[in-house]
Structures are given as C-alpha cells and as structure tokens.
Amino acid sequence: MRPGSLLKAAVAATAATGLLAGPLATAAAAAAPPAHAAAPLLPVIVRHDGTGAAEAAVARTGGTVGRHLDLVGAFTAEIPPGALAALTGAPGVRAVTPDGEVRLQADTWNADEDQHSLYSLTQSIGAxxxxxxxxxxxxxxxxxxxxxxxxxxxxxxxxxxxxxxxxxxxxxxxxxxxxxxxxxxxxxxxxxxxxxxxxxxxxxxxxxxxxxxxxxxxxxxxxxxxxxxxxxxxxxxxxxxxxxxxxxxxxxxxxxxxxxxxxxxxxxxxxxxxxxxxxxxxxxxxxxxxxxxxxxxxxxxxxxxxxxxxxxxxxxxxxxxxxxxxxxxxxxxxxxxxxxxxxxxxxxxxxxxxxxxxxxxxxxxxxxxxxxxxxxxxxxxxxxxxxxxxxxxxxxxxxxxxxxxxxxxxxxxxxxxxxxxxxxxxxxxxxxxxxxxxxxxxxxxxxxAPTPAASTRTYLPATGLGSLELSRGTSHVADPDTGAELTGEVDIMGQAWTPAGWAQVCTTGTAWDGDTWNGRTWSGRTWSGSNWAGRTWSGRTWSGAVWDGRTWSGRTWSGRTWSGRTWSGQTWSASSWS
Missing domain, CATH: 3.40.50.200 (Peptidase S8/S53 domain)
Structure with missing residues (x-):
C-alpha cells in the first residue's frame, strides 16, 4: 500500500519521557537576527545530515536549537515562522516538520470512554x-x-x-x-x-x-x-x-x-x-x-x-x-x-x-x-x-x-x-x-450465520510470471554508502529471479527447502525447526547506538547493506500515528 510518508507529523519527545537520549545543544550565535525574529517562534523538528550545517542554518534564521534526537537523526528547534521555507532548503537539512506537544489531559485513561480503544472496538464489532x-x-x-x-x-x-x-x-x-x-x-x-x-x-x-x-x-x-x-x-x-x-x-x-x-x-x-x-x-x-x-x-x-x-x-x-x-x-x-x-x-x-x-x-x-x-x-x-x-x-x-x-x-x-x-x-x-x-x-x-456452500468463484488464476521489479512499485531499498537502489529481477541476496521456477514451488508450498529460498541460503539467525522460542523481554528501551545502520552486518547477504529509501519507502507506515 502507499500509506503516506512516515514523517508527516514527527514530533519530539519531552525530556520527561526519558526515552530519547541526547545532549542539549545551543545554536551558534546569529550575526544579525532578521526583522521577523521578534515574532512568536515556531517549534520544529529538523532532520539533518550529521555535519552540523543544519544547526548553523537554524542559527542564521534567528532560531535556536533544542534537544538532539540522535535516534532519528534530528533535533528540535524554534525558528521564526517566516523562516520555514528557507530552512527547508538549507544545506545539511533533510526535512523540517512542525513540532507538536504532548499534554496530560487527565490522571487516568478509561478504555470504555475512548471509542478507539480495544475495549470499545471489540464491543463494537461483536467480539x-x-x-x-x-x-x-x-x-x-x-x-x-x-x-x-x-x-x-x-x-x-x-x-x-x-x-x-x-x-x-x-x-x-x-x-x-x-x-x-x-x-x-x-x-x-x-x-x-x-x-x-x-x-x-x-x-x-x-x-x-x-x-x-x-x-x-x-x-x-x-x-x-x-x-x-x-x-x-x-x-x-x-x-x-x-x-x-x-x-x-x-x-x-x-x-x-x-x-x-x-x-x-x-x-x-x-x-x-x-x-x-x-x-x-x-x-x-x-x-x-x-x-x-x-x-x-x-x-x-x-x-x-x-x-x-x-x-x-x-x-x-x-x-x-x-x-x-x-x-x-x-x-x-x-x-x-x-x-x-x-x-x-x-x-x-x-x-x-x-x-x-x-x-x-x-x-x-x-x-x-x-x-x-x-x-x-x-x-x-x-x-x-x-x-x-x-x-x-x-x-x-x-x-x-x-x-x-x-x-x-x-x-x-x-x-x-x-x-x-x-x-x-x-x-x-x-x-x-x-x-x-x-x-x-x-x-x-x-x-x-450458517456455513455457506463451497465457493463457486470463477476468477482467472494468477500465474506469477510477471516482474519482481514492477512488483516493488516505487518503493526500493538502497545501499546507504552509495545510494544505489536494489532494482531489477533480483532478490535481496542478489539472486536472479526466475518466475516460472519460483511459481511452481510456490504453488505446491515447497518454495523453502530447509534454509534455502530461491536458490540461496538465508542465514544470520538462530531459528531451527525443532526449537522455536520467544525472546525474553526486560523492559529495556532501544537506543540509537544499538540498532542504527552502523551496527548492521547485512553485508554478508549479498555484498552490500540495504536500508530504507530516504524514508519514502512508505511500505509499513500507517496513515498517521496520532
């Protein structure tokens, strides 16, 4: 699906959450604040390239840099409202999104009073x-x-x-x-x-x-x-x-x-x-x-x-x-x-x-x-x-x-x-x-309801003989070092896609042979058919140092590491998280 950009409404966590680590940074002093600097400042989130150019760009607008959100490669800032367009196109700036606020509205949350809670939802659908x-x-x-x-x-x-x-x-x-x-x-x-x-x-x-x-x-x-x-x-x-x-x-x-x-x-x-x-x-x-x-x-x-x-x-x-x-x-x-x-x-x-x-x-x-x-x-x-x-x-x-x-x-x-x-x-x-x-x-x-009769649908059966590349649509993964996208009739292992051969084993439910799919072994995991187990959970939070791109060892897959397509891959985002 194309659910929309994942960054439509990104906002910063407050310091009280304790979930996002990162030092507070102070913007370099601007040479001469623009005339509109006295207007109420606009809170924004700035995604940056890590060079420091984005922070300098904020300073040039007369704005100030707040908390660094290292987990998502961004920082909070306050800028004059009229400077939004200029900051968006500044060197080192990847995206600028208006910030939001998190406000406590009550001491407790009552699921039965929220029509979007699972309690209300399961009641509504008859579950x-x-x-x-x-x-x-x-x-x-x-x-x-x-x-x-x-x-x-x-x-x-x-x-x-x-x-x-x-x-x-x-x-x-x-x-x-x-x-x-x-x-x-x-x-x-x-x-x-x-x-x-x-x-x-x-x-x-x-x-x-x-x-x-x-x-x-x-x-x-x-x-x-x-x-x-x-x-x-x-x-x-x-x-x-x-x-x-x-x-x-x-x-x-x-x-x-x-x-x-x-x-x-x-x-x-x-x-x-x-x-x-x-x-x-x-x-x-x-x-x-x-x-x-x-x-x-x-x-x-x-x-x-x-x-x-x-x-x-x-x-x-x-x-x-x-x-x-x-x-x-x-x-x-x-x-x-x-x-x-x-x-x-x-x-x-x-x-x-x-x-x-x-x-x-x-x-x-x-x-x-x-x-x-x-x-x-x-x-x-x-x-x-x-x-x-x-x-x-x-x-x-x-x-x-x-x-x-x-x-x-x-x-x-x-x-x-x-x-x-x-x-x-x-x-x-x-x-x-x-x-x-x-x-x-x-x-x-x-x-x-009574059990219906067996289906008499007459849809023409699919063949699966089309293009893997066309199946991707506009969403591609990319090599973070070179920016080269994974395209063409190959899977993530670099293995050639042969539609007729794959379609035959897909139909019979035998596409996997042990750890092998499409002619290559997909390793890098501890799964075995006789020993499934859930991972333990210690209530820990994630930190950027643990799961950012630098820690991936995906190069053993096919000679390169794939990452998201500059956040425009759209594939797993919901319409909104709000």
Missing part, C-alpha cells in the same frame, strides 16, 4: 459477545488453537504479548537478522501494534472475563501468533523478503504447534502490474489455495484513489478498508475513513473494520514511538499504549475475527470465511458506497 459462545468441544470462542502469521516488522514481547506460547518466532528475514540483539524484535513498532489488535491479552485477564475494561484484550485473545519479521527499524523491506515470508508460512503452516490458518499482511506496494502476473499477488493466492485466510489492507491513499494496493488487487484474498466511528458508540453514523483507498467497481475493499486512531500496544523507543510521541496515550500512567490510524489496523481487526470463526468451525475454507464475513457485514448508510465493500465487520453475526 465480546462471541467470547461468551463456545465451539463444538465446549471451549469459549477466543481464538484458541488458531495460529495467525504476522508478516510485519516483528513482535516485541511487551506486556499483553508476553505470555508463554503467545508468540512463536519464525525466521527473521529482515536486514536486522544478523544482529542477535535485534533478531525477531520490533524496532519499528508497527508489527507489535498489529499483534496486539489481533491477539493481545494481559496475563491478569481471568478466563471468561475477557471483556474487562481495565485490561488489554485483542480481538482473538487466545490465538497464537507466528512472528515473521521482514521490516527493519526504519521500515525498510524489499518485496522479495515479503514473498519469502509468505512462502515460509505456507511451507510450515502445519508444523507441530503452529496450525497457521490466517495470514495478516498489513502491507502492500503501488505496483501497476496486472494482479495475475504480479509475484506478490501470486504468493498470497497460493497461500489462499493452501487453506490460509489471507487478510490484506487496501492502502491509505484516500477515497479518491481508484486503485487499491498490491496484493489487495487479487480478488481471492480478503481486502480490508478502514472505518471511522466518528468518536461515537453508535455504528449507524460510521463512515469509511477518509484515508482508506476507495478502489473502483472492479476491485475495492471486501469489507471495512475500525481503523481510525486505534489504541494498541507500544514498543518503547521503537522508531514510530520516538518519532511520534504524541501518539502515546498520555493519560495512561503505565504508558503502554499507542494510537494509530490506517487500513493496517483494520486488517488486523479482521484477522482476529477470522481466527474466532476458524476456532468455531475449523473446517471452513478461506472462501467460506470470506463469505461469512462479507455476507454478515453491516451496511454503512453514511459511508462511501464503493469503498465500504459489503459494509462493516460484524463478527457476532458471522458466528451465528
């Missing part, structure tokens, strides 16, 4: 009602026994995701996999946010008491999660890594203890390639045909955009748009969120789910936490939660709902799950007619 029902064996419908693969930026074992068996680590396919201290962990913050929505559960929640407004509980609180990390701390990921992760999930879906029935892909590209040719589209279709419900986000390009992201263009998978509750508990006035990609009559969201300002779990000092401190729930004394908007969040909601259905009826096919969720969705009278698809998710109605 709390489902949790009181039982499956054929008498177990309550909370997702027990169902595995959900999360192909994302990793999952941090923060509270709510730290119970034994909750998260199973698959292979880390990200650029951080060769740094042991980072392997499988979420240094970006997006994957943990999705995981919390899908299956978060505080350890203090008693069985049968999941609808506890004082605890954090996801949509399918007893489902387990397969952590497939592909994105690094800056969100950098190549489409070949995502395809490799999907192939791994398919190959290992029935391994002991996994039972992967749902794959959450809150990701997409702006590929303009026909979905029948696109390799990413083919990979999700192959997973679908192997019995995995693939839930994907349509993208965050806005209601006027007529082309959904790839692989949401594939008509087989479950494509999800975002609903906005407009801060009310009454679903009758809900609309499709203005950032949700509208699509057209041929392909649009199959249904929508809550995706506006959703409150989920925070990873202290991960990239988005450092860049968007205003997204933290300031009223929460424990500072556990983070607010984000996007079709990413909406897809996670639907993945959790699919897990509930699959516990109730394990024999459902992906097509039957899709039919149940779309046929029982609630129409949105105030919502965009095309963008809402079948309407808004109602999992309580889906659980009560």
């Amino acid at each position: 709390q009602q489902v949790w009181t029902a039982t499956d054929a064996g008498g177990a309550r419908l909370t997702g027990q026994g169902v595995g959900v693969a999360v192909v994302d930026s990793g999952i941090a074992p923060v509270a709510g995701l730290d119970a034994p068996g909750k998260v199973v680590n698959g292979p880390d396919l990200s650029f951080e996999s060769q740094t042991p201290a980072l392997r499988n962990l979420d240094t970006f913050g997006h994957g943990t946010h999705m995981a919390g929505i899908i299956a978060g559960r505080d350890t203090g929640v008693q069985p049968g008491q999941e609808a506890d407004r004082k605890q954090f509980v996801g949509v399918a609180p007893d489902a387990h999660l397969l952590n497939m990390k592909v994105a690094a701390a800056d969100g950098a990921v190549d489409v070949s890594q995502v395809i490799a992760a999907i192939d791994w999930v398919v190959t290992h879906r029935d391994d002991p203890g996994l039972n992967i029935r749902v794959l959450n892909l809150s990701f997409g590209t702006d590929s303009t390639q026909d979905q029948r040719l696109d390799p990413l589209s083919y990979a999700v279709e192959a997973a679908w045909k192997q019995g995995i419900v693939v839930v994907v986000s349509v993208g965050n390009d806005g209601l006027a955009e007529t082309r959904v992201g790839m692989p949401a263009q594939n008509p087989n998978v479950l494509a999800v748009g975002a609903a906005d509750p407009l801060t009310t508990a009454d679903r009758a006035d809900d609309v499709v969120a203005d950032f949700s990609t509208g699509g057209d009559a041929t392909r649009h969201a199959d249904l929508v789910a809550p995706g506006k300002s959703v409150v989920s779990l925070r990873v202290p000092n991960a990239y988005i936490d450092a860049a968007y401190p205003q997204a933290r729930i300031a009223e929460d004394p424990a500072q556990r939660y983070f607010r984000g908007s996007g079709t990413s969040q909406a897809a996670a909601v639907v993945s959790g709902a699919a897990a509930l259905l699959l516990q109730q009826r394990p024999d459902l096919t992906p097509d039957q799950v899709k039919t149940l969720l779309t046929s029982t969705a609630d129409a949105m009278p105030a919502g965009d007619v095309v963008a809402q698809g079948a309407g808004q998710l109602d999992i309580a109605a889906a659980v009560q």
Whole structure:
C-alpha cells in the first residue's frame, strides 16, 4: 500500500519521557537576527545530515536549537515562522516538520470512554459477545488453537504479548537478522501494534472475563501468533523478503504447534502490474489455495484513489478498508475513513473494520514511538499504549475475527470465511458506497450465520510470471554508502529471479527447502525447526547506538547493506500515528 510518508507529523519527545537520549545543544550565535525574529517562534523538528550545517542554518534564521534526537537523526528547534521555507532548503537539512506537544489531559485513561480503544472496538464489532459462545468441544470462542502469521516488522514481547506460547518466532528475514540483539524484535513498532489488535491479552485477564475494561484484550485473545519479521527499524523491506515470508508460512503452516490458518499482511506496494502476473499477488493466492485466510489492507491513499494496493488487487484474498466511528458508540453514523483507498467497481475493499486512531500496544523507543510521541496515550500512567490510524489496523481487526470463526468451525475454507464475513457485514448508510465493500465487520453475526456452500468463484488464476521489479512499485531499498537502489529481477541476496521456477514451488508450498529460498541460503539467525522460542523481554528501551545502520552486518547477504529509501519507502507506515 502507499500509506503516506512516515514523517508527516514527527514530533519530539519531552525530556520527561526519558526515552530519547541526547545532549542539549545551543545554536551558534546569529550575526544579525532578521526583522521577523521578534515574532512568536515556531517549534520544529529538523532532520539533518550529521555535519552540523543544519544547526548553523537554524542559527542564521534567528532560531535556536533544542534537544538532539540522535535516534532519528534530528533535533528540535524554534525558528521564526517566516523562516520555514528557507530552512527547508538549507544545506545539511533533510526535512523540517512542525513540532507538536504532548499534554496530560487527565490522571487516568478509561478504555470504555475512548471509542478507539480495544475495549470499545471489540464491543463494537461483536467480539465480546462471541467470547461468551463456545465451539463444538465446549471451549469459549477466543481464538484458541488458531495460529495467525504476522508478516510485519516483528513482535516485541511487551506486556499483553508476553505470555508463554503467545508468540512463536519464525525466521527473521529482515536486514536486522544478523544482529542477535535485534533478531525477531520490533524496532519499528508497527508489527507489535498489529499483534496486539489481533491477539493481545494481559496475563491478569481471568478466563471468561475477557471483556474487562481495565485490561488489554485483542480481538482473538487466545490465538497464537507466528512472528515473521521482514521490516527493519526504519521500515525498510524489499518485496522479495515479503514473498519469502509468505512462502515460509505456507511451507510450515502445519508444523507441530503452529496450525497457521490466517495470514495478516498489513502491507502492500503501488505496483501497476496486472494482479495475475504480479509475484506478490501470486504468493498470497497460493497461500489462499493452501487453506490460509489471507487478510490484506487496501492502502491509505484516500477515497479518491481508484486503485487499491498490491496484493489487495487479487480478488481471492480478503481486502480490508478502514472505518471511522466518528468518536461515537453508535455504528449507524460510521463512515469509511477518509484515508482508506476507495478502489473502483472492479476491485475495492471486501469489507471495512475500525481503523481510525486505534489504541494498541507500544514498543518503547521503537522508531514510530520516538518519532511520534504524541501518539502515546498520555493519560495512561503505565504508558503502554499507542494510537494509530490506517487500513493496517483494520486488517488486523479482521484477522482476529477470522481466527474466532476458524476456532468455531475449523473446517471452513478461506472462501467460506470470506463469505461469512462479507455476507454478515453491516451496511454503512453514511459511508462511501464503493469503498465500504459489503459494509462493516460484524463478527457476532458471522458466528451465528450458517456455513455457506463451497465457493463457486470463477476468477482467472494468477500465474506469477510477471516482474519482481514492477512488483516493488516505487518503493526500493538502497545501499546507504552509495545510494544505489536494489532494482531489477533480483532478490535481496542478489539472486536472479526466475518466475516460472519460483511459481511452481510456490504453488505446491515447497518454495523453502530447509534454509534455502530461491536458490540461496538465508542465514544470520538462530531459528531451527525443532526449537522455536520467544525472546525474553526486560523492559529495556532501544537506543540509537544499538540498532542504527552502523551496527548492521547485512553485508554478508549479498555484498552490500540495504536500508530504507530516504524514508519514502512508505511500505509499513500507517496513515498517521496520532
């Protein structure tokens, strides 16, 4: 998808957070302040090249430099409002963003009073009602026994995701996999946010008491999660890594203890390639045909955009748009969120789910936490939660709902799950007619509906014989030393992409042979098929010295290190973190 620039609203953390280290710096004295210097100063965040030129540029405007945010290569500053344009184009300045404020609004945060909390969300979609029902064996419908693969930026074992068996680590396919201290962990913050929505559960929640407004509980609180990390701390990921992760999930879906029935892909590209040719589209279709419900986000390009992201263009998978509750508990006035990609009559969201300002779990000092401190729930004394908007969040909601259905009826096919969720969705009278698809998710109605007949869909099958480069769209990773982008028909290992050969093994679920994918061994990790284990968590915060580009040892991948494309790779950002 193309969710928008990750740096739209970056703000500095206050000194009170204690999460961002860095000395206070004083700007060099300006020679002669401009005439507008007496006007109220504008707080900004300045991203810089590390040479000191940006600090000097601030001084020339008559502004002052504040706290250095080494974690994100930036510093806070105050400048005359009229100097914003000049500073933006000054030497050494990479970007200038107006700063924001973090204000405490109350002594406590009440989940039942926030229409975007997981408590309110699960109540709205009918999940709390489902949790009181039982499956054929008498177990309550909370997702027990169902595995959900999360192909994302990793999952941090923060509270709510730290119970034994909750998260199973698959292979880390990200650029951080060769740094042991980072392997499988979420240094970006997006994957943990999705995981919390899908299956978060505080350890203090008693069985049968999941609808506890004082605890954090996801949509399918007893489902387990397969952590497939592909994105690094800056969100950098190549489409070949995502395809490799999907192939791994398919190959290992029935391994002991996994039972992967749902794959959450809150990701997409702006590929303009026909979905029948696109390799990413083919990979999700192959997973679908192997019995995995693939839930994907349509993208965050806005209601006027007529082309959904790839692989949401594939008509087989479950494509999800975002609903906005407009801060009310009454679903009758809900609309499709203005950032949700509208699509057209041929392909649009199959249904929508809550995706506006959703409150989920925070990873202290991960990239988005450092860049968007205003997204933290300031009223929460424990500072556990983070607010984000996007079709990413909406897809996670639907993945959790699919897990509930699959516990109730394990024999459902992906097509039957899709039919149940779309046929029982609630129409949105105030919502965009095309963008809402079948309407808004109602999992309580889906659980009560009869099992539909087997699908008779007649979509032309995908071939996967298209271009890997076209599948990337406009998002590329780059060598940080030379700036050269990874392009062409090669994966991140530098291995040639042979569509026909890959498509054959992808179809049969045999794309992975041990540690080998596409003819190369993907090493740099400790995963082994007989020894999955979650990493321990000591409540520590991340520091730039631990996970910045200088510590990566990715050169053993293919002779060069890949990084994000100057923050314009767009792939893993939500529409906004606020």
